[in-house]
Amino acid sequence: MSEYDEPLTELQKRRKFALAMGKPEALERMKNEGLLNARERLDYMLDKGTFVEVGQLALGAREEHRHRTPADGKVAGFGKVDGRMVGIVSNDFATMGASSALNNLKKMKYVKDQGTKRGFPLMFVGSSSGSRMPDRMGAPGRLIIAQDPAEYRRLRKSPWGVAQLGSCYGSSTWYACMADYVVMRKGATMAVASSRVTSLAINQPVTDEDLGGWRMHTRISGLVDQAFNTDEECLDALKRYLSYMPSNCAEAPPVVGVPKGSDDPIESIMEIVPGDRKKVYNMRHVIDVLADKGSVFEMKPAWGKSVITALGRLNGQTVGFLGNNPMHKGGAADPDGCAKATGFLVHCDSFNIPIVMLVDVPGFLIGVEGERKAAPGKIINWMNALSLTTVPKLTVVLRKSYGQAYINMGGNKNSDVFAMWPTADVGFMDPETGVNVVFGITRQDDPEEFERCVAKLSEDAAPWEVAAMFEAQDVIDPRETRKFLINMLEVQQLRMTNGVGEHLMATWPTSIV
Structure with a gap:
């Protein structure tokens, strides 16, 4: 024994x-x-x-x-x-x-x-x-x-x-x-x-x-x-x-093969997004068309529904899609949507995931309920997180982008790349509302003068004006959006750090909602 x-x-x-x-x-x-x-x-x-x-x-x-x-x-x-x-x-x-x-x-x-x-x-x-x-x-x-x-x-x-x-x-x-x-x-x-x-x-x-x-x-x-x-x-x-995801914060996310058909022409994108800014559509369908086939993985789809947050891939590379949702409250960001966007920015930046913002936002949802839910604090938390984000940020304005929400969704210098569709409309507020506020004119008061003023404000908010000042890198054909994003992702690679950001928000609380 x-x-x-x-x-x-x-x-x-x-x-x-x-x-x-x-x-x-x-x-x-x-x-x-x-x-x-x-x-x-x-x-x-x-x-x-x-x-x-x-x-x-x-x-x-x-x-x-x-x-x-x-x-x-x-x-x-x-x-x-x-x-x-x-x-x-x-x-x-x-x-x-x-x-x-x-x-x-x-x-x-x-x-x-x-x-x-x-x-x-x-x-x-x-x-x-x-x-x-x-x-x-x-x-x-x-x-x-x-x-x-x-x-x-x-x-x-x-x-x-x-x-x-x-x-x-x-x-x-x-x-x-x-x-x-x-x-x-x-x-x-x-x-x-x-x-x-x-x-x-x-x-x-x-x-x-x-x-x-x-x-x-x-x-x-x-x-x-x-x-x-x-x-x-x-x-x-x-x-x-x-x-x-990368295994840790010191690595770039894994790159995988691109599924067949991902680079097929995306003619349908203009059928998904109506040119009329008052008509609603599903931004999820836009993300599905732009991302590698079958790669979209949405996070928190049933909460903070005015904002869409999803992981996905472009040319095999992990990206974070942050988009407005016109199907819910017209895309106006409410307090939950703000908190959702903030958490997603922190998550992506902490793990070296580039961010793609797809913009169609009339502003923030204002009112008594929003104030009671600390809307101002959540708006500025989002803005703070955006300013601390060190991974590449690419923004495309599809249609409207108004007020402070324009800034929160990566307007101008708040992104590394800022582009617009020909249907984009940027300004402090919707032109029709603006005419009422600035000129004190309603459609009922003077229909002809009202339309003239709306046309003037719309002209000032057109993408051509933004591009003329080089406050946008380009105005792009909607059908070229995927190609544009892939090209700009390559330009914006964090080559000096092997794809790793600075992680300025690594200790941001995980459950502030």
């Missing part, structure tokens, strides 16, 4: 215990509901055979918990997605609700620290019931937390992605709010505390869905980018998000 036999047998016993995960009945229930367990989620997410686990033998810190806390409820380690290294933590809800406790928080910290130091993305997957009780009760419980002052410091050294796939409270929610991209399974919940705890605290009933369901977070709070029906769809979205 070898002197290694007994310790190796013990090792295999402990590994088997960890791999079995939590309560069998809880695992069976997840299976019956069509959900993946913690290890199945890892298998689905990562390239086959690449997962390297750390902390597999970790157990709960309390003696009475050790027999029922395999891996202490959080499966952690490293693996590859499409051949690139990532760090990942997958919560095992079958083990004490994947509650956060002393030892599993050490595992999370280790994975997070390695990703930050070694330059690879971090993924947090699953659900958590929040803090483990009674570990966190009383003064001794307080000593478990707040041991790492940098735990909630986000420097955007590498991309973070989160999939909320069940009941998500406490740390699951905190990490989602620090992440760059968050997906949620429909039926999951994300909140500070559970509906039961919340109901007791506020002395009124509240449901999981009302408290933090997918509709609330994708449409109202804006904390979740997208929601899907299944675990698999959520994990697919996480993987697709990673495909656009």
Whole structure:
């Protein structure tokens, strides 16, 4: 008998215990509901055979918990997605609700620290019931937390992605709010505390869905980018998000092949965008036509809908499309739209993604509701972020661009490249409104004089006037927009730094909405 036999047998016993995960009945229930367990989620997410686990033998810190806390409820380690290294933590809800406790928080910290130091993305997957009780009760419980002052410091050294796939409270929610991209399974919940705890605290009933369901977070709070029906769809979205991103802030995003048909003539673009500035259209269709085929990946489509934010590719290169949405409130940017634009600028600049702004904006949505939602502060936050952006900024004005919104959408010197379609109209406000304000004339008062004044203001706001002063680099045929953007992206490459920006907003808060 070898002197290694007994310790190796013990090792295999402990590994088997960890791999079995939590309560069998809880695992069976997840299976019956069509959900993946913690290890199945890892298998689905990562390239086959690449997962390297750390902390597999970790157990709960309390003696009475050790027999029922395999891996202490959080499966952690490293693996590859499409051949690139990532760090990942997958919560095992079958083990004490994947509650956060002393030892599993050490595992999370280790994975997070390695990703930050070694330059690879971090993924947090699953659900958590929040803090483990009674570990966190009383003064001794307080000593478990707040041991790492940098735990909630986000420097955007590498991309973070989160999939909320069940009941998500406490740390699951905190990490989602620090992440760059968050997906949620429909039926999951994300909140500070559970509906039961919340109901007791506020002395009124509240449901999981009302408290933090997918509709609330994708449409109202804006904390979740997208929601899907299944675990698999959520994990697919996480993987697709990673495909656009560099592994860390010191790299340029990956360049991929250009799909066949991407450079076909785009005659349809003038059918998509009516020349009449009062007619609405879907800016998403414009982005689809301009981007490489099938490459558009929209972020937060159901929130802040006056603005469209999407990752995509031009000639194989990752870019961020920021466009106005005439289909919603006429494209006038409301407070949520402003916050959405700001967050997207910060995200793109932090990870060296050039920005393409497609402009058709009548201004900001003004009124009592906007003021109550801090519209002025959100407008200037957007402007501040734009001024701190160091990646290439390319702006094309399709139709109207008025007032302060003209500046926020990259007008003139606020972009590295500024171009206009022949249908562009720039000024302080719509010419018809301007005639009323400047001359005090309405169409009803004097139709002929009103039209004469409108024509005069329209002439002054025409793209030819802007181009004549060289405040625009060019006026372009709409059908040449894709080619123009590709050419200018090449001109604007950050050659001196290998495609890496200055990251002046690396510490910008991740969840200011």
